[in-house]
Amino acid sequence: MPFSLALALLAAQPVVDAPPEDPAAVDWEKEFGIEKKVRDPVTGEFPVDPYAQDPANAGARPFAGDGMARAFGGQDGIRSIVDRLVDLNVKDPRIADIFRNQDTVRLRRTLFEQICFIVGAGCSYTGRDMKSSHKDLGTTRADLNALVENLQQAMREHKVPFAAQNRLLSRLAPMDKDVVER
Amino acid sequence: MPAHLAHKAPDPISPRQRQVGRACRSSRSLAPFAAIAALALTSAAHAEPLMDGGKLVLTNGISTVEGASGGGLATWATIAGMETDRGIGISAHVTGIELADYGWQSHGLSVGIRDRVELSWARQNFDTRNVGAALGLGKGFRFNQDIFGAKLRLVGDTVYGSPWLPQISVGVQHKRSLDGAIVKAVGAAAADGTDFTASATKLVLSKSVLINATARLTNANQFGLLGFGGPNQTGRTVQFEGSLAWMLTPRLVVGGEYRTRPSNLAIAREDDAHDLFVAWAVTRNATLTAAYADVGSVATFDGQRGGLVSLQFAF
Ligand code: HEM
Numbered sequence: 382m383p384f385s386l387a388l389a390l391l392a393a394q395p396v397v398d399a400p401p402e403d404p405a406a407v408d409w410e411k412e413f414g415i416e417k418k419v420r421d422p423v424t425g426e427f428p429v430d431p432y433a434q435d436p437a438n439a440g441a442r443p444f445a446g447d448g449m450a451r452a453f454g455g456q457d458g459i460r461s462i463v464d465r466l467v468d469l470n471v472k473d474p475r476i477a478d479i480f481r482n483q484d485t486v487r488l489r490r491t492l493f494e495q496i497c498f499i500v501g502a503g504c505s506y507t508g509r510d511m512k513s514s515h516k517d518l519g520t521t522r523a524d525l526n527a528l529v530e531n532l533q534q535a536m537r538e539h540k541v542p543f544a545a546q547n548r549l550l551s552r553l554a555p556m557d558k559d560v561v562e563r
Numbered sequence: 564m565p566a567h568l569a570h571k572a573p574d575p576i577s578p579r580q581r582q583v584g585r586a587c588r589s590s591r592s593l594a595p596f597a598a599i600a601a602l603a604l605t606s607a608a609h610a611e612p613l614m615d616g617g618k619l620v621l622t623n624g625i626s627t628v629e630g631a632s633g634g635g636l637a638t639w640a641t642i643a644g645m646e647t648d649r650g651i652g653i654s655a656h657v658t659g660i661e662l663a664d665y666g667w668q669s670h671g672l673s674v675g676i677r678d679r680v681e682l683s684w685a686r687q688n689f690d691t692r693n694v695g696a697a698l699g700l701g702k703g704f705r706f707n708q709d710i711f712g713a714k715l716r717l718v719g720d721t722v723y724g725s726p727w728l729p730q731i732s733v734g735v736q737h738k739r740s741l742d743g744a745i746v747k748a749v750g751a752a753a754a755d756g757t758d759f760t761a762s763a764t765k766l767v768l769s770k771s772v773l774i775n776a777t778a779r780l781t782n783a784n785q786f787g788l789l790g791f792g793g794p795n796q797t798g799r800t801v802q803f804e805g806s807l808a809w810m811l812t813p814r815l816v817v818g819g820e821y822r823t824r825p826s827n828l829a830i831a832r833e834d835d836a837h838d839l840f841v842a843w844a845v846t847r848n849a850t851l852t853a854a855y856a857d858v859g860s861v862a863t864f865d866g867q868r869g870g871l872v873s874l875q876f877a878f
Binding site (some may be wrong): 457465475486521523524525526527529535544547548550551554555557559563 | 647656727768771812813
């Protein structure tokens with residue numbers, strides 16, 4: 382009795398209700414219980430977990446005098462060097478993945494403060510310390526070298542004399558253990 | 564809003580997702596769905612390349628006349644090749660020296676393993692030209708030697724870490740003269756020998772200067788080309804190698820080196836050697852070195868100085 386067999390098969394089919402959901406339309410953050418972060422309307426930054434602010438978080442002591450600050454073109458020069466550095470990093474195929482989905486608005490501000498503080502151009506550093514800022518980024522020595530090359534390029538483009546470039550690097554180089562994870 | 568804040572940044576993600584995105588470089592989506600898929604695939608899909616050329620240019624040094632990485636004359640604490648602590652690098656070089664009465668050609672290969680261990684080989688060919696006839700060896704007689712080296716980085720880093728802690732390495736260089744009968748005839752005690760080196764190298768960034776100091780235990784005569792030991796001194800003595808280099812740009816270095824040497828043979832005095840060099844990283848992988856070198860007296864012919872050119876490829 383082929384007819385009743387076909388009927389039975391039909392009855393066994395699951396009920397087709399709606400077409401499958403479009404994954405792009407799903408609020409996955411909500412689905413997985415992830416808290417949504419919102420940018421600060423004034424600074425444009427995302428909030429970070431609370432931490433103790435301390436200029437020592439910059440990880441290096443500042444240069445005395447104003448020679449280094451002048452070599453870097455003062456605060457304006459440092460700001461455009463840092464902007465260029467972040468632009469280079471997010472485009473650099475060697476390390477772009479590490480910067481993907483990071484808060485580069487905050488990074489531009491804190492990196493500016495850090496370099497401004499170290500070269501003695503009149504800033505205080507308000508960011509996190511190097512160890513906790515780079516935790517779980519999975520950075521390697523090769524990533525650090527890539528970042529140093531990008532910094533060198535940004536400084537060169539902004540006509541920072543080579544000796545002054547190296548003097549800044551001399552204060553950053555001892556941080557390698559904190560910013561390199563594996 | 565200040566200009567530097569006007570850049571668009573996507574939503575932040577948790578550190579865990581961050582690591583997943585990092586470990587699997589092809590994962591570009593932020594959705595947790597993709598992150599979980601990536602997590603599942605990570606171990607299978609993610610194989611890190613052993614060669615990504617991650618070292619800073621010139622921090623591998625150039626190839627010395629003995630094949631180990633360093634300056635031209637002095638073995639440094641550096642490890643050959645362009646790889647960092649996660650890769651295996653290689654380099655190859657060829658060097659030519661024109662001296663007053665002699666010609667030198669050397670070439671070699673080296674491997675740098677995880678910026679920790681260096682294995683090297685070099686062949687030296689020393690052309691005696693007219694001196695060969697004067698010494699009764701025949702015009703254009705060549706002394707040849709193979710050098711097998713191994714170097715281990717113990718602590719420190721040339722560029723990073725404490726400015727007071729240099730990169731420190733120890734090494735051995737086993738040298739085998741290919742002219743055993745002749746070097747013994749000139750008075751050498753042996754046709755092969757082994758040098759031991761300990762080197763400390765640091766790039767002092769605050770001064771843009773690279774400093775190297777090496778102690779070498781050796782009984783080699785003219786690097787070993789004239790054998791090992793002799794009537795004056797059979798055993799090894801401690802010799803010193805120093806280098807001072809000034810970085811002009813990330814790719815251009817000028818400097819000088821000094822190397823003391825024993826004088827073991829009775830028939831011919833041996834002098835200290837020194838050089839002045841320019842090293843230029845033409846590309847990330849090719850370094851061209853030109854130097855003025857002075858090795859003093861060689862086989863009774865004094866004033867052996869001249870030009871050195873060396874080309875190194877490193878990956
Ligand atoms: C000596 C070298 C370095 C210095 C001085 C430095 C400095 C900084 C500073 C000041 C911050 C911001 C801290 C804060 O938000 O409070 C930061 C964050 C960050 N750095 Fe670095 N960094 C270095 C090396 C690296 C390297 C090698 C990488 C990867 C290639 C990297 C990737 C990042 C990323 C992705 C963040 C954002 C992390 C987050 O917002 O959670 N950094 N760094």
